[in-house]
Amino acid sequence: MTARVLAPFGARDAEVVARRETGGYVVFTALDESGPEPAPGQFYMLSGEGWGSAGGRPFLPRAFSVAAAGKGDGGVRLEFLLEAVGPATALLAALDKGSRLTLTGPLGRPFSDPAAVNPGAPGAILVGGGIGVAPIAILRRHLQANGIPARTLLGFRDEAHSGGLELFGTCQEVGLAFEDGHQGHQGYVTDLLQVALKGDDAASAAVYACGPPAMLEAVRVICADRGAQAELAMESPMACGYGACFGCAVPLSGGGYMRLCVDGPVVRADEIETALVAGAGHR
Ligand SMILES: Cc1cc2nc3c(=O)[nH]c(=O)nc-3n(C[C@H](O)[C@H](O)[C@H](O)COP(=O)(O)OP(=O)(O)OC[C@H]3O[C@@H](n4cnc5c(N)ncnc54)[C@H](O)[C@@H]3O)c2cc1C
Ligand code: FES
Numbered sequence: 001m002t003a004r005v006l007a008p009f010g011a012r013d014a015e016v017v018a019r020r021e022t023g024g025y026v027v028f029t030a031l032d033e034s035g036p037e038p039a040p041g042q043f044y045m046l047s048g049e050g051w052g053s054a055g056g057r058p059f060l061p062r063a064f065s066v067a068a069a070g071k072g073d074g075g076v077r078l079e080f081l082l083e084a085v086g087p088a089t090a091l092l093a094a095l096d097k098g099s100r101l102t103l104t105g106p107l108g109r110p111f112s113d114p115a116a117v118n119p120g121a122p123g124a125i126l127v128g129g130g131i132g133v134a135p136i137a138i139l140r141r142h143l144q145a146n147g148i149p150a151r152t153l154l155g156f157r158d159e160a161h162s163g164g165l166e167l168f169g170t171c172q173e174v175g176l177a178f179e180d181g182h183q184g185h186q187g188y189v190t191d192l193l194q195v196a197l198k199g200d201d202a203a204s205a206a207v208y209a210c211g212p213p214a215m216l217e218a219v220r221v222i223c224a225d226r227g228a229q230a231e232l233a234m235e236s237p238m239a240c241g242y243g244a245c246f247g248c249a250v251p252l253s254g255g256g257y258m259r260l261c262v263d264g265p266v267v268r269a270d271e272i273e274t275a276l277v278a279g280a281g282h283r
Helices: 087-093 130-145 189-199 213-226
Strands: 012-022 025-032 043-048 062-065 068-072 075-082 100-107 124-129 150-156 174-178 206-210 229-233 249-251 257-259 266-268
Touching: 012 075, 025 087, 025 100, 043 075, 043 087, 062 075, 062 087, 062 130, 068 130, 075 087, 075 130, 124 130, 124 189, 124 213, 130 150, 130 206, 130 229, 150 189, 174 189, 189 213, 206 213, 213 229
Parallel strands: 124 150, 124 206, 150 174, 206 229
Antiparallel strands: 012 025, 012 100, 025 075, 043 062, 043 100, 068 075, 229 266, 249 257
């Protein structure tokens, strides 16, 4: 398993140093002057200017996966990919260059390398859906930097609910699926996964996925049926992000619960009962 990067104690102030729109989504870059570089799959709790302004909402910080990270002069540049779906994401998506925000992180358990997911894996199959492409993008870059082959499959509902493809850089091997069929395969990204697992020896595959609960559940079931090993980056409502409130508990396949903020958000597909987590933000 990739080592978890531990967050320094407490929340930090950071400056927004870049912002751009990408399809229906927004990417902004925060300069974290004193934090460590995160591992792929980890997340931050974010809050910012205007918090509490809409009748007290948003009240608590919200969780966001890091989509890209790089150490440079002045600190670590952290890129976040957002879809404005509620009060917190609307405020964060509107932050301009020069705005300030508050962050805690990096938090949670990161993705493992393919050899740890499945010792026989010749590479990785990456599956991203909607805003869930964020942690898949940083994982893709990490694998590329380490010379590990990866095939990337990305799915979106339609053009208005898509974006962030540029986060995948120059990688050629990206399979696209759109539910409205305006580009790539018409249908679900899991259709592409079924084809990829047919061509390969599924038993030697290492699959990584992030996306809406229904997509993650389909990935979990497909991989279980084919005997493929998988890691899923999941969402659940998170109030604290560091294990104190138990708001993020998800049921385990062997009974009991895990706290997704500290025992996840990346989980082994076979350790959870279902990926259909109530209250996860995205459809
Ligand atoms: C580990 C992790 C990583 C994440 N990474 C990202 C990311 O990279 N980018 C990103 O955009 N988001 C990400 N999210 C999701 C984001 O944190 C949530 O969508 C957040 O709640 C948005 O806050 P909000 O105030 O804008 O919307 P909220 O008011 O919290 O609502 C968000 C959405 O959830 C729905 N919703 C709210 N409460 C419920 C409920 N009880 N039951 C069902 N649906 C409900 C709302 O209708 C809305 O569509 C991540 C979440 C987690 C846990
Ligand atoms: S969000 Fe509080 S315990 Fe996980």
